Amino acid sequence: MSKTDVSRRGLLKTGAIAGAGVAMPTIFTAQSAHAFTNEPTGGTVTLGFNVPQTGPYADEGADELRAYQLAVEHLNGGGDGGMMNTFSSKALQGNGILGKKVEYVTGDTQTKSDAARASAKSMIEKDGAVMITGGSSSGVAVAVQALCQEAGVIFMAGLTHSNDTTGKDKRANGFRHFFNSYMSGAALAPVLANAYGTDRKAYHLTADYNWGYTTEEAVRSSTEAMGWETVAAVKTPLTQTDFSSYIAPVLQSGADTLVLNHYGGNMVNSLTNAVQFGLRDKLVNGKDFQIVVPLYSRLMAKGAGANVKGIFGSTNWHWSLQDEGSKAFVKSFGTKYGFPPSQAAHTCYVQTLLYADAVERAGSFAPCAVVEALEDYEFDGLGNGKTLYRGDDHQCFKDVLVVKGKENPTSEFDLLEIVEVTPVAQVTYAPDHPQFSGGALGTCNNGA
Template sequence: MKTTIKPLVAALAMITAAGAHAEISDKEIRIGYLADMSGAYRDLGGPGGLEALNMAVEDFGGQVNGAKIVVRSADDRNSPDVGANTTREWIDQGKVDVVAGLVSSAVTIAVTRILEDTNRFGLVSISASSAITNEYCTPNHVHWVYDTYAMANGTAKAIVKEGGDSWSILAADYAFGHAMEADVERTVLAAGGKVVSKARHPLASSDFSSYILQAQSSGAKVIGLANAASDTVNAITTAKQFGLTDSGQRLAGLMVFISDVHALGLEATQGMQLTTGWYWDQDEESRAWAKRFFERTKRMPTMVQAGIYSSTRHYLQAIKDTGSDEAQVVRKQMLATPVNDMFTNNGRIREDGRMVYDMSLVQVKTPAESTGEWDLYKIVRSIPGDEAFRPLSESKCKLVDTKLAGKS
């Protein structure tokens, strides 16, 4: 009789455990949106990114399998301490399940460590450092949209092929800028070019005069800007004031967003080539979603704002499909499900957490070519995902067996 009962008890225990596992904790899905809401990177994600996240929540009817979706947000002020403390408070007091947004790479690295320690989840859509799914990968976050490897690989490689084979790199002096500088230099050298000078500036610099003069005097054919947002805008404005491009040198914005081009205007940016993961006018589905976003914000979305919507929908769909908000259950489902939406039709998430998909090399239109305020890009070519992003065979991620990764 005992031998009959034991298997029965074991089977019942497994069924009970499985049933408990496939539940949404507290009958709520709690999302924390953490981003720069008031500083240098406000226009990239910021309030617009929160709007995109809310659009994804609304498209699920505000609930998943009867569990209400609750969204909270905070300004991390680009401070790792603020970001980490906010995340701990959200988890300890607010029982937050997932942290989305995440801008500064230093903030993201601090936050994802906490997410791993507490088994919560992270949807990284704004941070750029390729280290986030390389040496700083965790089983508790995924990285959407772009990274420094992909942006450098797309833009720098194209410019070197066109003859821009000597570079001066101006980088932001923090984790993202350092990663971008390294990835640009690697790409330039691999393509047969050389880097003749490098300089670094503080985040949110107001005066780029000395940096631009130094780059100008280097004699480099290309001045590569390994910075973003207001720093990129200020550097390009200063370069134009000093007549850098008039002297035959070329300016390469390595992390340029549609918000930057819009702010600078086509006169200052026309002809510039850049890499983007998404453009509002790339197809019918992107145009339809961008129209919805514009009606709410009166601005066209950046690629990261579109990515925030996409990553949030993919996360919520995984909860719906599994009936659970447990981080590892959700992650497994997200990795098993192709990304096919208004953002991309061929995305996939690798074991290192990197979402891989086709990106685009675009060129900024001339004023004569543009038909409207936000008609800013023309697509030069598609960059296949496996070409754009770091191959797993080169990965330092603890989740990847490079012997098995081959050249994937």
């Protein structure tokens, strides 16, 4: 006969352990039962849209969110289908993703790396997001991309232009559709040489952070290869609002061209200040003084107003493109919201479709299956012509637009005109190009 001793203390201990087990956060128990992080098990799948909803890029974030909502509507079979009708892949049927209705949660990056990581983490751990996308800054993109790699979810970058996102900071779980600093330099330099000649003295003002450095390096090397001389490159604090003390000495340096490696509020203010100082009215070295803005955004051009007229820059996409994909997207977006989409909206919309399509083709939401489906994937019909998602670095290779501030805009959205569609071959570089050196993709992570 066996005797079982059940003491009061023992009972309490057992109860406490059992209680803790029951109360354990579902993410741990769920992970143990699933093949990968946040595997969708019901009739829905959740995507996480991490965009700046507050802070200086809130307007750009709002446009990104509009695009995401439109993409979700189209994926679920609503609206006119937008670019799904022109996309070369026909895997998407308008019945969600793999038959699961697409739902979404949003986070606020505040355009701060720590805030963006916190909101992405919350969407992964609390809301069960299987993919994170969005952002309006390279700092944020790099930080969130690293987080997604650790967590075992896919990151589809929003607006991020620094070489490092798919250079030294690339990750296997991260993908960038947007173009980069190198591509801007490679596309701009021949147009600049053609418009302004090969004998120019350039003065660079560069925002003192990662994106500024890579953009300056890209534009310098491309323009110097064309024969331009760089007379000075000055770093400006990211928090600078009045650039007069940086712009005033430009003419004294003997430079006849000013390159503003600035984005957002920095770009609006430095360009406004440069025009105020009358630089563009001056004749230096027997040539008209010129200003160049390597990365343009329509929303920023709006902030700078008439100051952008005639100034060259580059952009990832523009609503005035006449290919079928762009027209379909502009019609869809314009009908829903009443104005044309920005390039940030375009890249976010496209990234969502590309992710959904990759899942459909892979037949799985598992990150490693999605990575395999996206790597070296060629597609068309999404507004940039034939495009390759290169497997070596997860960077999209496609045509780049060189644009110019429009002299006679017909509306508040009609600020830039396309000067040249630079063919993809001209902006393609080797995966081990020095401007992208360091770092490694590593291996994909399914999490769980």
